Amino acid sequence: MSDIHATDAHTGRLSRWQAAMVIARRDFLAILLSRTFIFFLLGPLFPIVVGVLAGGIGSSVRDQVDRAELGVMLAPAEAAQVETAHARLFPQLDAALPAIQLLDSGDPSAALKQNDRNLGAVLTGSIAKPELIGTEDQIVAWEGPIGLLLAEAKRPDAVPQPPSITLVATSSSTADVTRSRLATAQSGQVLLFLLIMLLAGMVLSNLVEEKGNKVIEILAAAVPMESVFLGKLFAMLAVSMVGVAVWGIVGGAIHYAAGNSIPVLTEPAVGWPLFFLLGVIYFAMGYLLLGSVFLAIGSLATTVREVQTLSMPVTMLQLMVFFFASYALAATGSWVEWAAIVIPFSSPFAMFARAAFDGAIWPHLLAIAWQALCVGIFVTMGARLFRRWVMKSGPRGAKKRSVWSRAFGPKSKPT
Structure with a gap:
């Protein structure tokens, strides 16, 4: 909070982006230096360990029983x-x-x-x-x-054995490369989806907690509410990037230690360096799109129960979007693929998978520009909703309004 109070005297000269960066730095350091961040980093390891153990046991049981x-x-x-x-x-x-x-x-x-x-x-x-x-x-x-x-x-013993066939193996074929790159595309899509869904929900709990202890009111007194929205969104993105980097280093160390025991994916059409770079960009775009929606939801909710009620439909819709982008892999060049590329929420998944098959760079430049435009639109809409409802309060004796009326009904006068 010291950074916020230090800028109180200068808020009139701070631009919205400067104020957003102040909020982002404050949230980023507060989360990064907290003890709960260690548990946040360890959290995804437990499902992975359980999944590996369950898969190994299940495979052993199938081999022995089936x-x-x-x-x-x-x-x-x-x-x-x-x-x-x-x-x-x-x-x-x-x-x-x-x-x-x-x-x-x-x-x-x-x-x-x-x-x-x-x-x-x-x-x-x-x-x-x-x-x-x-x-x-x-x-x-x-x-x-x-x-x-x-x-x-x-067969009588007098019948000669079938002739021996000479096997001549080639390095690759079109069908083999396509099938191998399909595995790379699917793996990239699944990883991108899991990371976004796992990390985007952090903005909800962070916002509800600060609304409960009135920190939002202190921030709003120092900087514009749009800057609070942007700052929190970019802070959560930075924290997520740190988490992804740590998990990537740990995963790379495990892969290096395991040697050839872990299957190696086929190199994508754009090459591994550019594929990883596109993965980071599409992760950021997908996270900002979904994070802006979650943050707008958090501005409407006042309790954890309301957060869960509102976020569940968004999560289910995002799951359907992921299935739609996965289905587009089997319909290359059709309207299904183009629809998956144009729809903002499925575009990062569809284009990331496309990078595994197509080595052209210009479609990604257009897609990133389109996604950035959509990010700006959704962030602006979310910030306006955030500004309208996050600081709204009413008289204690007033009847509590529903989430629907708070989102779409007339705005009541603050007290």
Whole structure:
């Protein structure tokens, strides 16, 4: 607060941008030097750790439980033929061909019910007249692979082996590059969305807290309310950039320590340096757009409950916008992609994904200029709403007005 009081005598000579920078520096340092900022940095690590553990455990469970096996209940000589054929085909077919268990003669239905075996079906009868017993969906799925297995088992030894095929691998192909860059585009979109949604909500709690302890009134007495709005928005953006930088350094260290155990994404069409730069720019644009909406919402709300009620529809709409931008990846060149680029809230996601496929730079320059214009419009609208309602108060005995009436109804006279 010392910076604000130090400028009280000069507020008449301070421009709105200068006053906004004073507010931004005050909020930035207050958050950065607080003890809660450490917990803010550690917060995203817990979901990541839980997700990695859950994914690893789930993969292990699927490998142990979902991998059904085929029981072979044939005469010993024919069972040996099937086992030999399975050993020849399994390296080529892998997951398409189930693992087998040789069973003694008996009741196939009883063998399927034994808990110590993970049998999906039982092959019985003979190689000439086979019979596959199991649930309908399992035997339909295995009909083709088991038919190929039996055909290989019936093949006489005199028939020569198939000719050996010489494999000549190329460095890449158009389909391979497109598929690989699609993974890069999708990963970039998801990361951008998670960061914006995770960090944009900070402005809500910060504003409601300061409205509750009357700090906003002190700030409004020193600088214009539009400057308070802009200062808080840019302070939260700067704090978010610090958080992203810390998480990026930690993630890079983990990637470096893990070596080749972590899959490496294909280089985007614009190259990694420019791709990262565009990611920072599009993150800033998306954050300012969504942050201005959240900050305007915070100016309407007086309690945490109202904040949650108002922010939930915005969050759900932003989720739909992200899905729309993701769908535009599969409709390159169509009206869907152009709509995703033009709509301000989906434009950062659509253009960031486009950077992975298209190496042209000029579309990004136009998109950034358009997004900057939209940021200016939304920030101006949010600042006006912020100025109108954040300092509005009424008599204690007056009836409390709803959020809808505060946003769109006539403005009551302040006391």
